[in-house]
Amino acid sequence: MTEPVSFEKLKAFLESSPFHRFLGLELVAAEPAEQRIVIRMPYRPEIGRGAVPGDIHGGPIASLIDTAGDFALIMMLNFGVPTINFRTDYLRPVANTSLTATARVVRLGKSIGTVDVEVHDDGGRLVAVGRGTYATREG
Amino acid sequence: MTEPVSFEKLKAFLESSPFHRFLGLELVAAEPAEQRIVIRMPYRPEIGRGAVPGDIHGGPIASLIDTAGDFALIMMLNFGVPTINFRTDYLRPVANTSLTATARVVRLGKSIGTVDVEVHDDGGRLVAVGRGTYATREG
Amino acid sequence: MTEPVSFEKLKAFLESSPFHRFLGLELVAAEPAEQRIVIRMPYRPEIGRGAVPGDIHGGPIASLIDTAGDFALIMMLNFGVPTINFRTDYLRPVANTSLTATARVVRLGKSIGTVDVEVHDDGGRLVAVGRGTYATREG
Amino acid sequence: MTEPVSFEKLKAFLESSPFHRFLGLELVAAEPAEQRIVIRMPYRPEIGRGAVPGDIHGGPIASLIDTAGDFALIMMLNFGVPTINFRTDYLRPVANTSLTATARVVRLGKSIGTVDVEVHDDGGRLVAVGRGTYATREG
Numbered sequence: 340m341t342e343p344v345s346f347e348k349l350k351a352f353l354e355s356s357p358f359h360r361f362l363g364l365e366l367v368a369a370e371p372a373e374q375r376i377v378i379r380m381p382y383r384p385e386i387g388r389g390a391v392p393g394d395i396h397g398g399p400i401a402s403l404i405d406t407a408g409d410f411a412l413i414m415m416l417n418f419g420v421p422t423i424n425f426r427t428d429y430l431r432p433v434a435n436t437s438l439t440a441t442a443r444v445v446r447l448g449k450s451i452g453t454v455d456v457e458v459h460d461d462g463g464r465l466v467a468v469g470r471g472t473y474a475t476r477e478g
Numbered sequence: 479m480t481e482p483v484s485f486e487k488l489k490a491f492l493e494s495s496p497f498h499r500f501l502g503l504e505l506v507a508a509e510p511a512e513q514r515i516v517i518r519m520p521y522r523p524e525i526g527r528g529a530v531p532g533d534i535h536g537g538p539i540a541s542l543i544d545t546a547g548d549f550a551l552i553m554m555l556n557f558g559v560p561t562i563n564f565r566t567d568y569l570r571p572v573a574n575t576s577l578t579a580t581a582r583v584v585r586l587g588k589s590i591g592t593v594d595v596e597v598h599d600d601g602g603r604l605v606a607v608g609r610g611t612y613a614t615r616e617g
Numbered sequence: 618m619t620e621p622v623s624f625e626k627l628k629a630f631l632e633s634s635p636f637h638r639f640l641g642l643e644l645v646a647a648e649p650a651e652q653r654i655v656i657r658m659p660y661r662p663e664i665g666r667g668a669v670p671g672d673i674h675g676g677p678i679a680s681l682i683d684t685a686g687d688f689a690l691i692m693m694l695n696f697g698v699p700t701i702n703f704r705t706d707y708l709r710p711v712a713n714t715s716l717t718a719t720a721r722v723v724r725l726g727k728s729i730g731t732v733d734v735e736v737h738d739d740g741g742r743l744v745a746v747g748r749g750t751y752a753t754r755e756g
Numbered sequence: 757m758t759e760p761v762s763f764e765k766l767k768a769f770l771e772s773s774p775f776h777r778f779l780g781l782e783l784v785a786a787e788p789a790e791q792r793i794v795i796r797m798p799y800r801p802e803i804g805r806g807a808v809p810g811d812i813h814g815g816p817i818a819s820l821i822d823t824a825g826d827f828a829l830i831m832m833l834n835f836g837v838p839t840i841n842f843r844t845d846y847l848r849p850v851a852n853t854s855l856t857a858t859a860r861v862v863r864l865g866k867s868i869g870t871v872d873v874e875v876h877d878d879g880g881r882l883v884a885v886g887r888g889t890y891a892t893r894e895g
Contacts, residue, residue: 356528358535361500389495390558396497397561398541405536405566419529422536423868424567424889426704426748426843427544428731429560430724445746446708450867450891451840453706453746468723468731470704470748472841472889474867562729563750565704565843565887567870569863584885585847589728589752590701592845592885607862607870609843609887611702611750613728634806636813639778667773668836674775675822675839680815683844697807699846700814705822706841 343371344417353378353410362386362399364406367439369414374444376411378403381437393435400438400458401427404469407440408454415447418477423451425471433467436460440469450476482510483556492517492549501525501538503545506578508553513583515550517542520576532574539577539597540566543608546579547593554586557616562590564610572606575599579608589615621649622695631656631688640664640677642684645717647692652722654689656681659715671713678716678736679705682747685718686732693725696755701729703749711745714738718747728754760788761834770795770827779803779816781823784856786831791861793828795820798854810852817855817875818844821886824857825871832864835894840868842888850884853877857886867893 344352350366353359367377380386380403388394405425412420438458445453456469483491489505492498506516519525519542527533544564551559577597584592595608622630628644631637645655658664658681666672683703690698716736723731734747761769767783770776784794797803797820805811822842829837855875862870873886 357526387496402537428563635804665774676819
């Protein structure tokens with residue numbers, strides 16, 4: 340049985356990625372007993388969509404979903420877990436808000452892991468959902 | 479029948495988004511007769527995944543897919559087209575390369591558009607594929 | 618505001634489809650207040666995969682997911698709701714069991730509805746999950 | 757290097773599944789050099805959706821997509837290949853027609869295979885597309 344990764348180690352790993360630093364991703368909670376992780380992405384103008392000031396581009400939201408799903412499994416497995424594929428559904432336009440992704444492991448198999456991700460805005464509204472499949476075999 | 483958007487106008491619209499400017503997205507080709515568009519994303523360290531120098535994070539690749547699909551429809555319709563959902567499949571790790579997305583409209587319906595996107599690296603290898611659904615009803 | 622469809626009417630509509638009758642789909646619960654519906658598919662040899670006796674083919678499971686998602690929205694809207702697209706994730710092989718799909722509306726928009734579906738076997742194990750997008754504009 | 761499976765052997769395997777026999781699936785072409793396979797599903801009333809006579813339910817179409825993708829990989833690998841997940845996009849309603857699925861391998865990796873599927877009706881119209889991911893590691 341793998342020992343789950345500590346909050347501090349996971350946070351350091353999250354922040355070691357240049358793209359995560361650009362997005363400003365923050366580890367909010369890591370709960371291995373619930374196989375759940377929470378990651379926050381603050382608003383910054385550089386993730387703007389551009390049509391309307393403050394609107395957030397879908398790309399950073401998809402990136403947040405992919406990353407939160409990935410780190411839910413990294414927390415459980417303590418090694419890097421490549422994304423195989425994922426689906427992003429945008430439910431509402433989002434503007435001028437930080438976004439909080441809650442990722443929950445649906446199935447942790449020997450070769451495949453499946454994770455669900457919900458993204459909420461500052462007002463607690465569900466603005467996007469994601470579902471990803473990751474390769475959980477080390478090596 | 480809508481007049482397709484000109485290359486210059488589409489390029490200006492693409493570059494008007496702060497997030498597209500961060501990614502450095504460049505309009506390479508806009509071919510309304512083939513319902514096809516090509517967008518290039520150069521390598522820059524800020525889109526790094528971080529595990530290995532030069533590795534590219536999946537998030538910018540998913541962002542490129544979503545955007546290329548969107549702009550294939552914007553080219554045809556001449557108005558903004560919200561993404562409903564999309565799927566990203568990563569086929570190979572990518573490092574130290576620009577990425578070129580070719581988006582082709584699969585179905586342009588009155589309320590729904592479906593677009594396929596292929597992403598190739600500098601060596602011409604197919605590294606990711608995407609499929610998105612967009613809301614094509616103006617308003 | 619649309620009046621949700623009654624259990625009896627929904628059940629009759631479900632059973633009016635020749636393919637649903639082949640699959641033996643049964644309406645178990647319809648809960649408009651929770652925007653949730655439960656549909657059961659009994660085991661029958663004709664849905665067999667064939668490699669091992671009793672194994673159930675993925676196709677009927679995907680069909681159950683698509684249908685349960687659809688009927689969750691039909692319950693809320695009282696008109697036919699075409700599927701735009703859906704994703705099916707198989708989590709475990711299934712054999713010699715009935716399957717119960719629980720569909721929950723994630724977002725009921727004016728033109729798009731999004732529904733999550735969980736499929737459990739007789740032992741209560743989660744064996745598949747689905748997520749679908751449907752066209753919720755009447756006409 | 758695996759020897760691709762012969763047309764006759766693949767056809768026999770396809771027809772060995774009770775659910776494939778219900779759907780009447782026919783192997784039309786198996787082209788390992790192009791990593792492509794073609795499977796036909798005839799119209800029969802039992803796959804009806806029910807709202808309008810002759811309309812075909814989405815479930816059998818999704819089943820056809822999943823199966824065609826699976827058999828494209830079985831042709832290349834000569835062993836059973838479980839579906840991990842797949843996406844189905846319905847592009848047009850279909851009625852009173854046989855359906856022909858053409859599946860093409862996008863990526864045949866050591867542990868993951870990705871396949872694209874196009875479904876055409878008797879008139880040659882593209883009516884649905886699918887994309888699936890399969891576990892290609894034997895055992």
